[in-house]
Amino acid sequence: MRYYVLDRGDQLSIDLSEQFHKLAKERGLQLDAESPEIVVSIGGDGTMLHAFHTFIDRIPELAFVGVHTGHLGFYADWQADELPALVDYMSGNGDHHPHKPKIVKYPLLELEIHRKSGTSSHIALNEATLKGVDGTVVLQIDINDETFEMFRGDGICISTPSGSTAYNKSLGGAMIHPSIEALQISEIASINNRVFRTMGSPLVLPKHHHCDIFSCREQKLMLTLDHINHPIDDLISMRCQVSEKKISFARYRPFPFWSRVRSAFLV
Structure with a gap:
């Protein structure tokens, strides 16, 4: 061994x-x-x-x-x-x-980041969060290539089932059993009034779905993958979906x- x-x-x-x-x-x-x-x-x-x-x-x-x-x-x-x-x-x-x-496998989150400077792929075990550095962020969220909402607020958290008990839970998200291959989208302090509207509740997407997050203006953003911070000031879009890879735990x-x-x- x-x-x-x-x-x-x-x-x-x-x-x-x-x-x-x-x-x-x-x-x-x-x-x-x-x-x-x-x-x-x-x-x-x-x-x-x-x-x-x-x-x-x-x-x-x-x-x-x-x-x-x-x-x-x-x-x-x-x-x-x-x-x-x-x-x-x-x-x-x-x-x-x-x-x-016994080998237990948990789903992972896959991200494809499109920036003016290039494209990169990443995998997260718990979650990915996209937040504004200088204040309110403006993000367009598409689900399965159709516009779903225009988000204004502090940011967005995309979590795995095993990560649903972490930051996602503090945002009011549901705890999801890791045998369910899904991702969860939770809002971070969204702005909701008679002018701006968001869904205001977490969304759970199955494995065969995906969401795209578009930056709607020039804005300094912080992308955090689990515990790793990535400052981004040229984001075009970010595709989120359940990865084909899984993490294995030896029980x-x-x-x-x-x-x-x-x-x-x-x-």
Whole structure:
């Protein structure tokens, strides 16, 4: 089994990373930074996002495991004191019978950005947000190549099902089970009065639909993909759709999505 570890950088996470390497070496796991089969994230959901973007070019070829060192995260199955058990599962040693983990796949968001300076493609695990830098943004939103609304406000958030519990939730969006291949469009402080109107509620688009966001004037924008900021002052349009790629998580024991939701928000 080839593995790699990324940690959050705080002392606890660094100590756990060193402990993991020691246990892994004892059990015959192979450290491989170039082509790991399993990437272990030690920290929080932000660490998992960092791990995802670090290995974004190899997403179809590997799976992720999360170990949380603070509050329970949606992408973390394991607690800090459970590292020996996790390594046993990964190596098939100890009291755990050798078996392959259950691979759970979550949908991703694909963006195609058209700028005056060129075109680029990106993938996000949680969400993409488009906000104004100097104030109100004016954006035309098309769904399936037909104009849907003219948006004025602070910005737009496009989230994946797994990302629906993050920024999207704080915007009043719905939490969507990751088995549903969809994207969600949520408004950020829209302007609604007798002159300007928007839908005013989140929209959920299935996999075979897409939306295009057009910049309707020269405006400085900030595009944020998960935790990565991209200043843009020459945006033409941005196409959003469910990616053909999916992220894989290695589950060595059950931890259903709704149990994660309950643990995070209700318990």
